[in-house]
Amino acid sequence: MPTMVDQVAIVTGGAKGIGAGIAAELISRGCRVIIWDRQLVEAMPAAAAAHTVDITKPEIVAAAVQDAASAFGKIDIFINNAGVNGPVKSVDNYSDTEWEQVLAVNLTGVFNCCRAVVPVMRQSGYGRIVNIASIAGKEGMPGIAAYSAAKAGVIGFTKALAREVVTDGITVNALAPAITETDLFREMTAEHIESARSRIPMGRFCTLEEIAATAAWVASPACSFTTGSVFDLSGGRASY
Helix, strand or coil, X not given: CCCCCCCEEEEECCCXXXXXXXXXXXXXXXXXXXXXXXXXXXXXXXXXXXXXXXXXXXXXXXXXXXXXXXXXXXXXXXXXXXXXXXXXXXXXXXXXHHHHHHHHHHHHHHHHHHHHHHHHHHHHCCEEEEEECCCHHHHCCCCCHHHHHHHHHHHHHHHHHHHHCCCCCEEEEEEEECCECCHHHHHCCHHHHHHHHHCXXXXXXXXXXXXXXXXXXXXXXXXXXXXXXEEEECCCCCCC
């Protein structure tokens, strides 16, 4: 794999879970990683920087991007990982507030970040944007309609943005993992977790290491001719 030493990467939701796993993998490959999270409980000492950033606030995101570009001179990689599961309940029991919160973080937050970082990447003529979607965005999952809708939106947004920046040296791709054992399990019912696992032909959850390794490759110079794609990590579940 081509070197990633001294590449500058921002990972949203990087303080724990999938984001922390991706951040650690990028650091191991020589990247200077900036962690964004709403709650920086245990930011990794190896990270180049860590900031409290609410990705639902466009003015905060824009300022944080400019701060990073000024401090490090560039932004090579942007991992849109921050997300929430939202409550597990039927659509007719969802409140307006619950629906809006899930979409604000999982979809609008991705838009806010991409809108802010694309001009920086375009100026340097290079960039890798990796959006963490979900197999739920392809298939839809009962009980988490808001999450499914937001992740489907991330997939569509990824494909559209990829075509907008295709001649700027910027690639935009998405990952669609099946259910992965993280802190988000606390937002889910046991029945929902078991139902999701039963849909995976391999009969197990996706691991943080598997997601991190895939994200690192997609974010690397080696992934140079693929853009607007969705990389499934589904244990055989994905059918398209």
